[in-house]
Amino acid sequence: MKIATFNVNGINGRLQVLLRWLAQAQPDVVCLQELKASDDKFPQGALEKAGYGAIWQGQKSWNGVAILARGAAPLETRRGLPGDPDDSHSRYIEAAIDGILIGCLYMPNGNPAPGPKFDYKLKWFERLIAHAGELQAAKLPAVLVGDYNVMPADIDVYKPERWVDDALFRPEVRDAFHRLVALGWTDALRRLHPTERIYTFWDYFRNAFARDAGLRIDHFLLSGALARRLTAGGVDRAVRGWEKTSDHAPAWIEIGDQTSRRAPPAKKGLTSKRRIPR
Template identity: 65%
Template sequence: MIKIATYNINGINGRLPVLLRWLKEARPDIVCLQELKAPADRFPKAAIEAAGYQAIWHGQKAYNGVAILSRSWPIQELRRQLPGDKTDDSCRYLEAIVGKMVISCIYMPNGNPYPGEKFDFKVKWFKRLHTHAKSLLKHDVPVLLVGDFNVMPAELDVYKPEKYINDALFRKEIRAAYAKLLKQGYTDALRTLFPTERIYTFWDYLRFAWERNAGLRLDHFLLSQHLTSRLRQGGVDKHVRGWQKASDHAPAWIALR
């Protein structure tokens, strides 16, 4: 089995002990990290390697930054920007070949407040993702789009849908954009495994959201048809959210045959 995980770490250096503890406990083969909040020269390469992982990363000090870790295979970097806008210098996309699979690590723009420039940027970024994701399917290789999409695809993915009607993460335009990815030929792995369950990956720090399980499902695995038939297990390591100084996200994972 191949275990692949995604984790919005929300500041890799400040939460490095949490990350290392989880890596030791969960032992995923491949990990996609988002929201590093660290420039390239501050990525904790030595600590990650000491934990048994090699890594590539694309970081900046702002609320961005992505990385791919591998315990079992070498990482061949393909690109570190989503094509389609040469002026976009944000660190939100990282693509590599790992274990004969194309892994795209994604940190989608938040898009709030709606309406506004940030929401418009999110819509444009999604359109670029549509174009590139479709092009990846033209090659006869397994593809995974993995990460924090900042999208709640359906009402089942949010504890109180009525509260999020005008939130950029739940706007009908954004949910439609996510659905378009699936129509291109991708499978939502976690929803396939848990078709009727309220499975969450994020709990806000405010208003005792964790204690009340007032969560959202923002972190996703989209699989090409090469991998859909190999999907066997998956879940969210929810208990990690309760660790001291943990991220507001919990690690999510899938296992492939």
């Protein structure tokens, strides 16, 4: 199973980019973030025509998450992260697909920090940690996928010294990410590529993509049962160079069947097996 994540930065404005990438990369499951569309504006018909069933939680102008499944309908298991019934942000949706539980998330940005937005981010992170602990306790084959808005280590940011006070890199946020992983989750891309600079986001400003001034903020965390089946992963970074594209590139992993016991050794190269032309 090929599982991908893509912060589309507005699904309707980037729909042609999304459809082009889906046709070429053919992922089995896709987690989308930043739909920036209300539920009734979600392009369900266009995605069904492309071969994907979908569930989604929209929000007008902001946030929004969705899970797509190729040739299937995702079985929704949760809508919204537990722990705060008054939270109105559309940031988490969960589904079962072919025996794997897929949690699609869009972590709050948190800037400016310190401040109320940063406090909300930290509280949301604690709710995610609590839910992730329950999933681990249930010993489910699960993956928590999406835009975490955190660079876990210096290697995940092009110039760490410039980000020390940013909400995506502050020690409180990195500590929360490491506490989440310590529950038994595997950071899939870092497991496969332990020493490489892997970026999934390049700002629109200051020619960031051309300079490769990027960040790794889109992650796949695998439960213990699923980590043993990890076989490959990378970033379709060429998509970031397409016209009218998102400031994120799609990232992906591949999960083998249940006979797979161990992730392969680290491999070089972060482009999709299916070549994505500019």
